[in-house]
Amino acid sequence: MIGWMKVNARKKSNSEADESGRKSTRIDPATGGSEAAAPIGIIPAGNPQPTSMSEGDPAIRLTDVDYTYQAGSPFAAAALHDVNIRIRKGTLVGIAGGTGSGKSTLLQLLNGLLLPTGGSVEVLDHALLPNMQKPKLNTLRRRIGLSFQFPEQHLFEDTVEKDLMFGPLNFGLAREEARLKAVGAMKSMGLDEALLKRHPLTLSGGQMRKVAIASVLAAGPEIVMLDEPTATLDSAARRELIALLARLCREEGRTILMVTHRIEELMEVADEWIVMHEGRAVFQGDADELADRAEELEHWGVAVPEQFRCWAEWTARLPQLAALPLPRTAEEMAKRIEEAVRGFAERESEPEDEQQKESEKQPNRERSKAHA
């Protein structure tokens, strides 16, 4: 058992609308929305109330959010408690947490499939509040796409093309425009256009997953949320999918939220992490901050990434590594360790008076690093 330590010395820094939409009703493949629309409001421009977003360029803000399934009935089941989250536009965010911790409920609140039973959910310039009157939901769902845990939940038609055109047509586009959107979404997911004529159920698992995501992308959402998209994929398909998602974020400027049980698969590309535990957002921060909380991950029901363990072992052996940020890839980690070992070996071979001079310089370097 590794004795956990701080792996680095950096900053330290935290009315149900449609219950059945997730698994049983016809889900809009472009948006992840079910036919039973949740009521939603749009914050008017210049709205002075505290719900207007102002810090940086936030895409999502949850303030003191609670969610209880079947609230007020004898079957009430509390799923989220007092959740406070901020997500900036154009970031790629990993969401981790044990089974039943509230990850899927969280995603469904963000696209209006569910309404909070307490607190407020702000997504782009839309506000979702408990017991709202019912205005239109289409605008929100066009901008925020949700890819469900099982691709089959998106695929209902007899051709891939029809499935991909469903959302754009639903949002009022003409057939030809909708077809172009479908083709564009296929390209974004690295899929061959020839697949458009295939029956979705004849695709491989990996192709089906990508088509399901393409059906969300066809509507052109600014925020793309994915519920465990890699769950059924082999490691090569997982890597390929993650690279595609990173491209959607970096090159197309979309905000990506991805639920995963494997932190390591997203480590290289995630800007930020949220950890859910027993319905609470117990962590939000970057990978370095998450590594600092590695000891708590197991308690939160999340497997500790091998990368954290390995880096912790090496920083214990070579303390100069502890000042560096957590490497995001195995290659980067190997390079850092190699450099540190080489530096250590060179120092060992220096005459003693040189070593003395070197160690006298060290505090100055640390100081200048801190200033930088």
Ligand SMILES: Nc1ncnc2c1ncn2[C@@H]1O[C@H](COP(=O)(O)OP(=O)(O)OP(=O)(O)O)[C@@H](O)[C@H]1O
């Ligand atoms: N339709 C529902 N009715 C009642 N309770 C529900 C419903 N859906 C989810 N829950 C409960 O809400 C809590 C959060 O569930 P949720 O599906 O959001 O968790 P999760 O983190 O996505 O889990 P998993 O990783 O297993 O998919 C759980 O206790 C779950 O049993």
